[in-house]
Amino acid sequence: MKVLQVIQSAYRATLEEQDDTIVWITHAMKGAGADLEVLLRGSAVNYAVLGQDASGLSFGSWRQSEPPKIAEDVAALIKKGVGVFVVEEDVAERGLGNARLVDGIQRLPRAGIPALMDRSDQVWMW
Amino acid sequence: MATTITFALMDPPYESARSTTAFRLIDIAARRGYNVNVFAYEGAVATPFAQQKAHPNAVHGRDAAQENHPLPKDWVAALMQAAAQNGGKLDWVNCGLCVDERGVAEVIEGVRRGTPGDLWRMASESQGTLIIGTR
Numbered sequence: 077m078k079v080l081q082v083i084q085s086a087y088r089a090t091l092e093e094q095d096d097t098i099v100w101i102t103h104a105m106k107g108a109g110a111d112l113e114v115l116l117r118g119s120a121v122n123y124a125v126l127g128q129d130a131s132g133l134s135f136g137s138w139r140q141s142e143p144p145k146i147a148e149d150v151a152a153l154i155k156k157g158v159g160v161f162v163v164e165e166d167v168a169e170r171g172l173g174n175a176r177l178v179d180g181i182q183r184l185p186r187a188g189i190p191a192l193m194d195r196s197d198q199v200w201m202w
Numbered sequence: 203m204a205t206t207i208t209f210a211l212m213d214p215p216y217e218s219a220r221s222t223t224a225f226r227l228i229d230i231a232a233r234r235g236y237n238v239n240v241f242a243y244e245g246a247v248a249t250p251f252a253q254q255k256a257h258p259n260a261v262h263g264r265d266a267a268q269e270n271h272p273l274p275k276d277w278v279a280a281l282m283q284a285a286a287q288n289g290g291k292l293d294w295v296n297c298g299l300c301v302d303e304r305g306v307a308e309v310i311e312g313v314r315r316g317t318p319g320d321l322w323r324m325a326s327e328s329q330g331t332l333i334i335g336t337r
Contacts, residue, residue, distance in 0.1 A: 109319075
């Protein structure tokens with residue numbers, strides 16, 4: 077079975093979780109033998125942008141020493157053989173057309189989404 | 203062969219109508235005798251938390267018994283019972299790490315602890331999977 081993970085709700089509790097929970101569960105399921113691809117759409121396309129820095133969170137004497145590094149987590153998925161796509165119109169609409177994205181990420185026009193879905197047995201919209 | 207379907211839930215109890223909608227769908231499946239898998243992820247692991255307690259509601263002018271305040275853990279138990287009565291099974295798996303970070307390990311009977319690998323296995327054995335994520 078092959079599943080396409082569609083991620084569109086971005087930065088949902090990422091500071092508390094130290095990661096994006098869907099990117100994380102994709103890593104975990106890949107480790108369990110899952111055959112997965114990931115589509116980043118909407119605001120989640122920003123996960124592919126290099127140079128993000130979520131450090132500096134502190135409350136009183138508590139400091140977060142290990143902030144989320146979601147672009148690195150996305151890059152690690154690609155290195156594990158998970159195909160990761162961004163919707164190129166969503167990238168452009170957010171002014172990220174010239175931003176440097178994670179190596180190996182694949183830009184997909186919106187019109188290409190049906191074909192991407194069609195090659196998976198299930199599509200999971202997170 | 204009995205139909206098997208899988209749900210992945212993410213919302214914590216008492217926060218979203220999506221949870222109630224998910225329960226309505228699971229109820230239909232249970233009444234049809236389907237085998238239903240639920241993988242509770244993130245806040246949804248508090249849904250079968252055993253320490254949920256009903257409360258009175260002064261706005262309604264009712265005590266706890268009169269108010270009959272809904273407890274999601276009771277909904278889970280009722281759905282497990284309904285599934286069994288109709289020849290199916292509700293297998294509810296809580297993401298273990300999500301449980302630990304929320305301190306909600308005390309759950310009702312029949313709920314088990316698992317990993318994302320359980321979601322993958324359950325989905326692989328199902329005719330369909332419905333993801334009801336947090337927005």
